[in-house]
Amino acid sequence: MDLEVRHLRVICAIAETGSLTRAAASLRMTQPGLSAQLRRIEAALGGPIFERGQAGAVPTAFGELVLTRARAILPGVDGLLADVTRATRCAAAPRRVRLGSVGAPLLADLIMAARELIPGSEVTTRCQYSPTPLLDDLAAGRLEAAVLGDNPGQELSPRDGVVLRPVVSEPVFALLPSTHPLADREEASLNELIDEVWAMPHPDSDRTREYWASVFSAMGHQPHTPYEAEGRQLIEIVGAGLAVSLCQATFIEVPGLAVRPLAGNPLWYRHVLAWRHDGPLAAHGDELVRKVTEGYLATCAATPPYARWLERHPDALRLPE
Template identity: 75%
Template sequence: MDIEVRHLRVICAIAEAGSLTRAAASLCMTQPGLSAQLRRIEAMLGGPIFDRGHAGAEPTALGELVLSRARAILPSVDGLIADTARAVRCGTASGQVRLGSVGAPLLAHLVAAAKDLLVGSEVTARCQYSPLPLLDDLAAGRLEAAILGDNPGNELPPRDGVVLHPIVTEPVFALLPSNHSMACCEEVGLEELLKDDWVMPPPDSDRTWEYWTSVFAQAGCQPYVPYEAEGRQLIEIVRTGLAISLCQPTFIEVPGVAVRPLKGNPLWYRHVLGWRSDGPVATHSDEIARRIREGYLVTCANSPAYMRWRQRNPDPRRPLE
């Protein structure tokens, strides 16, 4: 992982607040989540940035160096963001529709709808693991629309000029090796799975890890997570039988893995469509949202485990119809 502008903002926010608790509140994060992110930043920079104690957070010598550079860099970055956003709003980049998405099965439907409805526009797209940088890009005018996501109790914060429209709230499923003892079950208990080794994506600012661990705590224990991975690497660790994980219910089973619902549906995830209120997508937002919903239902049909779950749960909390 490379140092990003958002990491510099985190460091400055902690220094300005004088404590992680106050900084977490200003950043709309939890204190444990901010602490975890700070540890990752410090690991990237090679040493502690703050001395943390009862009196608060005081910059170390390394921290003072980082802060001096960050405070010099951020005004220029903010100026660049403001200038480019202004240029886009004034039409210097007219005809370009920039889309973004987290790891979700909805991006292709968003791109297809934009290409059909915004005729003559150049449509581009990029993906990112966490929704918060994408939301920041929407607010700054660097994206016209994006597929975002959040969890119960950790909903996306509002941003000026950005409309957030829920598409669907779906359960989170278990991802198991196909030879796992519970792979033959129609649904699996979270308490039993917590006895296995797990592979999880690295924690990030989207707070998904925090949400999961809070639900694990309610189930009685935390999983042992010897592996951190995402994407293809995570799937391969599961496929080889080294660990289990969680996944979206629309995940298409590949040889060697099994997707199964969790008993009692303890975990949920919400897909959200966001767009600039003053951008080209706003005019067609209702139709774009409708097409994404239709595309989501088609995607569901390719996941047998999810289709069976939907038949057993005819009225879950999903704003689709």
């Protein structure tokens, strides 16, 4: 039997799971079928790769040698397959541009910019609450560009093959029921809101909740947060007068809600554009950032609470140089 790449994946899966049963499940094989294949692999290589017992499948000394070489080989093979897949896809459909976005006011501007910069292109989109899966998709070639975001001290980590370009850093605003006493003010104080009932997003790889908690910790107090919600559910909870929360400065007020700046601007959020370095938008990076930034500024002007804040703080908006 000639050794194949799939055989290397089999022995690595067994080593990672520590069990033939679990490895078979991850590989979508039957356990007897996997056992038979392992015996053939061991016969081809000339020695036992695993000792099987109550502790599971444990690599032998010979097996450790095989696994070390297999783990060195597989990333290169996977990279080759990914590059070939991207090249084949680009040759077959050079006008397809796949975009991703977190919840941010930049996606429509990114779509329009992509259509203008690559005339005749078919643009598709996919949205996530967290930037992490979008970064994974960009790195794997499943997206061409995306709108991402991060918080101070939690900046996005670079990925091979992905260009990250900040667009703007903006203050985080308070999201209040329209009947809340602070809704009558031009600004809301975080110190006054800290003792309210809060609704917050679920802690995840977005790390927004973690960032908010660090700011609250610096104030010496964590708010009472009985409601974990995102998107429409969070808006409904706040609109019903059950809680307060935080939002992006460009959040559009709707009946039942009030958006107010936080006095002293204690929290910030950064919008980031990302694209594949070898993708169809890579040659238009500077123009892409310029067009999306122009669109963002137009959105600011059309969002009354943010527009008023910008009039009072003309030098506070953090645009890239």
